[in-house]
Amino acid sequence: MSDNASALRRRSVLVAPASDARKMAKALGSRADAVVIDLEDAVDPSSKDRARALLAEVLRDVAEADAERVAVRVNPPGSPWCHLDVAALTDLPVAPGAVVLPKVDGPEDLAFLDRLLDGVEARSGRTRPLSVHALIETAAGLTRIADIARSSRRLEALVLGYADLAASLGRAAPVGAHLDLWLPAQSAVLVAARDAGLQALDGPHLGVHVDEGFLAGAARARDVGYDGKWAIHPRQVEELNATFTPTDDQVRHARDVLAALARAAREHAAGAVALDGQMLDEAVAVAARRVLARAGLDL
Structure with missing residues (x-):
């Protein structure tokens, strides 16, 4: 469990690509509880360096107090970019509140990130350890979820990532009639998160509209017990805030x-x-x- 667990609510977590300054600024100005700036899937391999530089430019206009709601999704361990993404955190004008690590297959992935972050913090002089959110989006990660949840003092949240997990399992993404297929995965992540004292966050609906599938997925995540859900478009934020706010x-x-x-x-x-x-x-x-x-x- 994280030593620096945040009281930040994450009913809505809006994802924005680090390669698009306008979308990052729009996300940061939204009413989302938290914002994830994505250096991974949303950025073409040829644009990774530019995206890191653009992220630094956009964060110059973010107050230090507001940066706590910002998380940076780096590239996965074993990729050519993970260590570069983490090293770049040192040069950001303000430190984000958390780092999102994708495709976490086991505790060793978080141990790798821990060591990288130790170095970043030593260089920057940061006294409060950066928090980590683990994206569970592979069959291996789902199998080892209980060990992952208790493997790092930095860990603050588990996030269920549907697109990559669907590909890993060979099944359809959770829309409409497919929601019930995902109950075992949702329950496994939720139980591991609660056992370790972590937040449990549902991955995004794979569409930009507030349609029937989006509403059904948000309601299901709330009813299962999740704390909030990722969104990929600002128009989804208001509905998520309402869905995950008690009456x-x-x-x-x-x-x-x-x-x-x-x-x-x-x-x-x-x-x-x-x-x-x-x-x-x-x-x-x-x-x-x-x-x-x-x-x-x-x-």
């Missing part, structure tokens, strides 16, 4: 649960505590705290 009734119930348990503790009440016919215990309290955290409220 007023849910917030009210969560507060009532915690108040009832606190009152019982103060009064040293014997026996079970009940609220509106529901028996309350620590498991219910954990769920209530999560509701308030998702709503961006103090406990």
Whole structure:
């Protein structure tokens, strides 16, 4: 589990290509909880160097406090660009809040990134370790998800990546009738994340519209228990923020649960505590705290 776990909500995580300054600026100016600047899939191999330079230019206009919501997706371990991407973080005008590592097959991939980041931080003098988000998008990564989730002190979130995982498994991406096929993968990532105290983020709907498939995928991820979902177009952000924000009734119930348990503790009440016919215990309290955290409220 990360030593520097963030309280940042990530109901919506908007992805923008590092090769396009306009799209990066638009993403950074959006109402997305977090922004991922992509040096990997969204950038042609011939444009990797230019994309790194463009990322640095765009981040010059980002306040240090706002940079916490920015993550940089580097290229995968074993590629010709991963070490170059990580080294370039030293020269950015402001440090991002996190690094997203794609195609994580096992703990050794995160160990490799840890060593690279140790060097970057030593050079830059950064005292707070950069956080890491692991993209689970291969059969190997899904098989070893429990080990991955507990393999790095920097790790803050697990992200389920559908496009590459679909190719790895030889199945269709999760749209429409295919959603149910992905429940085992979603559950595996969620359980590993919760066991390690990490955020669980659903990958993007593979389309730019807020259509039936997008809405169904977002609702499914919320109902399964995910904290948020990636988006590939700004028009999807508002819907994700609404989908992953608890309703007023849910917030009210969560507060009532915690108040009832606190009152019982103060009064040293014997026996079970009940609220509106529901028996309350620590498991219910954990769920209530999560509701308030998702709503961006103090406990």
